[in-house]
Amino acid sequence: MEKPETIVEKIWKNHMVHKEPDKPDLMYIDLHLVHEVTSPQAFEGLRLNNRKVRRPDLTFATMDHNVPTKNRDVIEDQISKKQMETLRKNCQDFGITLADMFHPDQGIVHVIGPQLGLTQPGKTIVCGDSHTSTHGAFGALAFGIGTSEVEHVLATQTLWQKPPKTLNVHVEGELGTGVTAKDLILAIISKFGVRFGSGYVMEYTGEAIRNLSMEGRMTVCNMSIEAGARAGLISPDETTIEFLRDKPNVPQGDAFDEKADEWLALATDEGARYDETVIIKAEEIEPQVSWGTNPGMCVPVSGSTPQVDTSENHDDIARALEYMGLEENQSIESINIDHVFIGSCTNSRITDLRKAAKIVEGHQVNGNVRAIVVPGSFGTKLQAEKEGLDDIFKAAGFEWREAGCSMCLAMNDDVVPPGGRCASTSNRNFEGRQGNGARTHLVSPEMAAAAAIKGHFVDVRQFAANVYPA
Ligand SMILES: CC(C)[C@H](C(=O)O)[C@@H](O)C(=O)O
Numbered sequence: 001m002e003k004p005e006t007i008v009e010k011i012w013k014n015h016m017v018h019k020e021p022d023k024p025d026l027m028y029i030d031l032h033l034v035h036e037v038t039s040p041q042a043f044e045g046l047r048l049n050n051r052k053v054r055r056p057d058l059t060f061a062t063m064d065h066n067v068p069t070k071n072r073d074v075i076e077d078q079i080s081k082k083q084m085e086t087l088r089k090n091c092q093d094f095g096i097t098l099a100d101m102f103h104p105d106q107g108i109v110h111v112i113g114p115q116l117g118l119t120q121p122g123k124t125i126v127c128g129d130s131h132t133s134t135h136g137a138f139g140a141l142a143f144g145i146g147t148s149e150v151e152h153v154l155a156t157q158t159l160w161q162k163p164p165k166t167l168n169v170h171v172e173g174e175l176g177t178g179v180t181a182k183d184l185i186l187a188i189i190s191k192f193g194v195r196f197g198s199g200y201v202m203e204y205t206g207e208a209i210r211n212l213s214m215e216g217r218m219t220v221c222n223m224s225i226e227a228g229a230r231a232g233l234i235s236p237d238e239t240t241i242e243f244l245r246d247k248p249n250v251p252q253g254d255a256f257d258e259k260a261d262e263w264l265a266l267a268t269d270e271g272a273r274y275d276e277t278v279i280i281k282a283e284e285i286e287p288q289v290s291w292g293t294n295p296g297m298c299v300p301v302s303g304s305t306p307q308v309d310t311s312e313n314h315d316d317i318a319r320a321l322e323y324m325g326l327e328e329n330q331s332i333e334s335i336n337i338d339h340v341f342i343g344s345c346t347n348s349r350i351t352d353l354r355k356a357a358k359i360v361e362g363h364q365v366n367g368n369v370r371a372i373v374v375p376g377s378f379g380t381k382l383q384a385e386k387e388g389l390d391d392i393f394k395a396a397g398f399e400w401r402e403a404g405c406s407m408c409l410a411m412n413d414d415v416v417p418p419g420g421r422c423a424s425t426s427n428r429n430f431e432g433r434q435g436n437g438a439r440t441h442l443v444s445p446e447m448a449a450a451a452a453i454k455g456h457f458v459d460v461r462q463f464a465a466n467v468y469p470a
């Protein structure tokens with residue numbers, strides 16, 4: 001029998017175009033996703049060198065970071081406006097399909113790729129965006145690249161890459177009711193730190209991962225980058241196949257089933273070797289809330305902020321607590337919030353919205369809280385409206401918005417004011433991430449929904465005991 005291989009080894013072998021000693025490998029790229037923020041200089045470089053886009057048919061663009069989510073017709077910020085106009089012109093000049101602001105396919109780049117069936121197992125996928133790791137949920141090797149690499153891929157459809165080391169993140173057992181994929185990945189990062197994946201491609205394995213929906217898997221893979229990894233992925237299985245069936249850009253009918261067999265064969269072989277393995281027990285995980293200024297600074301909702309002098313990195317902790325306006329040993333449930341953001345490429349998919357709506361139904365947003373729901377794509381928004389989720393959110397006092405990155409980062413009109421405190425379903429809680437002086441707490445959509453109603457963090461399992469029968 002042939003030597004057992006990991007999915008990463010298989011994809012690597014299938015895409016290596018050129019290898020020579022002491023150099024990275026030259027890799028073929030199957031899908032290049034483009035957005036307005038990291039592409040302008042890349043296109044400019046092509047123009048300066050008189051080059052064309054090598055494979056416009058393997059390149060797909062959308063606008064997400066800068067788009068207004070309230071009134072699409074008014075773009076106040078001149079830089080945003082310019083970036084969007086530039087992307088429009090570049091896509092026209094170079095023959096690239098663009099899901100423009102009013103296009104039905106528009107949305108956050110990492111939400112629409114899977115929805116359109118562009119994201120598929122076994123593909124190499126790149127985008128000038130760190131959260132490209134999201135697409136790894138499908139068993140694709142997907143990573144973020146810098147603007148000069150964007151230019152290289154546009155011009156050649158290839159990329160120089162060092163073969164990665166592999167890290168098996170094995171999650172045993174089952175997550176408890178009310179404990180989500182978001183809690184799982186936050187718990188992993190807080191346990192092992194924001195650098196533990198450095199230099200690795202992480203493959204998530206184990207029963208708890210197998211039991212996740214594709215949306216849950218995307219949430220997990222999305223945040224691999226916050227653990228320092230180059231990429232994160234999950235071997236394809238029947239869940240992957242059923243998600244992709246009938247999607248627009250996949251083979252249809254019998255051809256799909258043939259393709260599905262090929263995809264399933266990419267899964268890591270029994271007995272394949274990883275460079276490193278860590279094991280996590282799913283049962284031990286509780287709903288998480290970040291208290292600090294990186295995604296590893298998280299505790300269970302039943303917990304408290306750390307004590308400074310007995311902690312290992314006390315300077316970092318003291319600084320984070322100060323920025324966050326929190327005391328040491330402060331219970332998480334005592335933290336009052338004034339903003340809630342349900343959205344971002346981590347948690348803005350239809351299942352996220354359904355679950356948040358379930359918590360919200362029949363309640364009112366707390367009077368001190370401004371809460372917004374921003375679907376990840378136009379398609380998600382339509383689906384949610386078809387199901388009446390928008391009515392549930394609006395009746396409770398949430399604002400219901402158009403698709404985009406929105407309050408995940410302060411690159412558009414959706415900003416948390418200085419000193420404001422936000423329960424956010426996004427992936428980064430760095431200083432200033434949601435606005436100058438803004439304070440971000442990372443949580444699951446369910447936890448964000450419950451916090452919106454109470455005005456402070458609560459254990460969603462108690463808050464919504466009716467939703468989580470014993
Ligand atoms: C703007 C873009 C380059 C950036 C990224 O790469 O991740 C953004 O999407 C983010 O989440 O910080």
Ligand code: SF4
Nearest residue numbers: 131344345405408409
């Ligand atoms: S939603 Fe946030 S994390 Fe995702 S691509 Fe947009 S800005 Fe980056």
